[in-house]
Amino acid sequence: MAKSRFEYVRTYEQDTTLLPNTYIVIRLDGRGFHRFSARYGFQKPNDKRALDLMNAAAKQVMRQIPDVAGAYGQSDEYSFVLGRQCRMFDRREAKLVSTFASTFTAHYQFLWAEYFPGTPLDGSMLPTFDARAVLYPSMREVRDYFSWRQADCHINNLYNTCFWTLVISGGLSERDAEQALMGTNSGDKNELLFSRFGINYNNEDVIFRKGTILIRDMGVCTSTSDSSDAAADLGERQVKSRRQAEREEKKRQKAEVAELHVDIIGDEFWTDAGRWIV
Template sequence: MAKSRFEYVRTYEQDGMLLPNTYIVIRLDGRGFHRFADRYHFGKPNDKRALCLMNAAAKQVMGQIPDIAGAYGQSDEYSFVLRRECRLFDRREAKLVSTFASTFTAHYQFLWPQYFPQRVLDGNMLPTFDARAVLYPSLREVRDYFSWRQADCHINNLYNTAFWTLVLTGDLSQHDAEQALMGTNSGDKNELLFGRFGINYNNEDAMFRKGTMLVRDVGSSSESAESRDEPEPEPEPEQHEKSKRQVEREEKKRRKAEIVEMHVDIIGDEFWKNSARWIS
């Protein structure tokens, strides 16, 4: 690259490197999505097409970035956990968050016509997402993070289900619905839904109640015939650092692994019994 007298300005750039040997969680949030959802007439309390679009965009991001071990999404947010060994962009925070935000936004907009074919995006109101990066030292904190996000999903969705049922079925104004739910707990909301409207909240769509967990099943046997026909690689010499060949082979395996979508409880122990299969 040619040098010039103006090149000194590069010395002002700061590279914020994320700590090594930690899990990186990148959380995306929709910017101004309340107004966006109203503008495009999303269904209340949930629009399944919008949630499926979020899941589809997240799968595309996972397909492009093999260092993503798993992801969890609900409402207008998605969280991606990167492996501890991730070296993407040399773990530069600015590059990571900008790449995730731009890549997810691009896929969301590209896939939009598949889920909302009758609603053309308006250039004055386009979907965009921001991102942040958080570091966690062990799987314990990663598990608690995802548990926190699912608990948030449950609390918000139960409230929204009760709120919009009061408005759309109970003919209350939004102000009166807010007043009716003020000070209520989960049991009160469940009783209101069942007692007044015959709605058993536990029978609502699991994606609404539990959100969506995506994992890369690196133990999957669904490899292509081409990969099965490849000769077995020679054993690598024992060493502390993985060789370039090992790293490339593991990345190839992650790229080919099936991305599994689940709507299950991730707070209890059952889900995490096989976590080493996808998060390692």
Template sequence: MAKSRFEYVRTYEQDGILLPNTYVVIRLDGRGFHRFSARYNFRKPNDKRALCLMNATAKQVMGQIPDVAGAYGQSDEYSFVLRRECRLFDRREAKLVSTFASTFTAHYQFLWPQYFPDTRLDGSMLPSFDARAVLYPSLREVRDYFSWRQADCHINNLYNTAFWTLVLGGGLSEHDAEQALMGTNSGDKNELLFSRFGINYNNEEAMFRKGTMLVRDVCSADPSSPESTDSRDVPDQHEKSKRQVEREEKARRKAEIVEMHVDIIGDEFWKNSARWIS
């Protein structure tokens, strides 16, 4: 490229490089989705079409970016965890964040007609997502992060279920429903739903209550992968041969992406975590 006297402005560009050998979690959130969901008449308290659209979009992102080990989604947010060895964009934060936000937004809009065939997107209000990157030093913090997001899903969904049941089933105004739930705990909300409306919250769809966990089952593509490995024993990317790195990336690209609606706070889910996150 020819040089010019204006090229000095490039010296103002600063790359934020994320620490090596750490897990990177990219969390995306819908921008202005409260208004967006109202504009397109999302069903309350949960619109299964919208949640399935989020899950399908996340799978597309995982399919395009093999460094994503797993992802968790609820409502209008999705969190993607990148392998500790990830070198994508030389771990430049701005590139990672912008790539995930733009890729997710593009696929969400592209897939929209499959899930909302009778509702056309209006150019005056299109869906978009912002993103942030957070680093975690070990699998322990990654597990606690996903547990935090699932606990948040439970708290929010139980509240929304009780709130919209009072509004749609009980005839209360939104203000009165908010007042009725003020100061209540989980037990109170469960009792309200069952005693007044005959709703057993535990019978609500697992996707609504627990969110969605997506994992890349590398063993399905590479049977030689270890069933269980302590993440601290995983060799650094620079210690692997080029052939080994290429083989592992190929296996990740071919691996099945498994969708689950399960408890990820307890120990059971994490027993074979090395199958997907190492």
């Protein structure tokens, strides 16, 4: 690079390097999506098209960024987990969060017409996403993070299902529906849906209730670790030879991205598919 007397301004640039040997979770959130969803007429309480579009954009992120081990999405948010040994951008926080936010936003906009045909994006209100990076020391915290997001998905979706059912089918105003749900617990909400509207919440589409987990489909287990080991250490890698680890890493990066709608709070997922999120 050519030298100049103006180059001193580079000394003002500051990089935050994320701690080594920690899992990195990059969480994306839609900016102003309450207004955005209203502007483009998203169906209430859930719009399957919008969720499918989120999932499609997230899959493209995983295909373009092989360091991503797994992801979880619900509503207008998506979380991507990077392994402890990830060296992408030398773990510079600004580069990581800006790359994930821009890559996801680009694919969301590019794929929009496929999922919302006949509803073109208006340049005065385009979908954008912000991102943050959070570090976790072990798979225990990563698992608890994903469990937290799925619990949040359930709580929000149950409330929204009740709220919009009261508004759309019950004829209440939004303010009256909010008042009717104030102070209710999950049992009250389930009873309200069933007794007044004949809706069994457990029969609602699982993608609405559980969200979406994305993993790299490794097919039939070919790892030297078995499920009992994986359960014991919650997904920590066993000590392997360097060559064996490199082969396994290449296979993981080439694997197709699988979309699941399952419980990730209990143990079953983490002793089966979830052990690839390492």
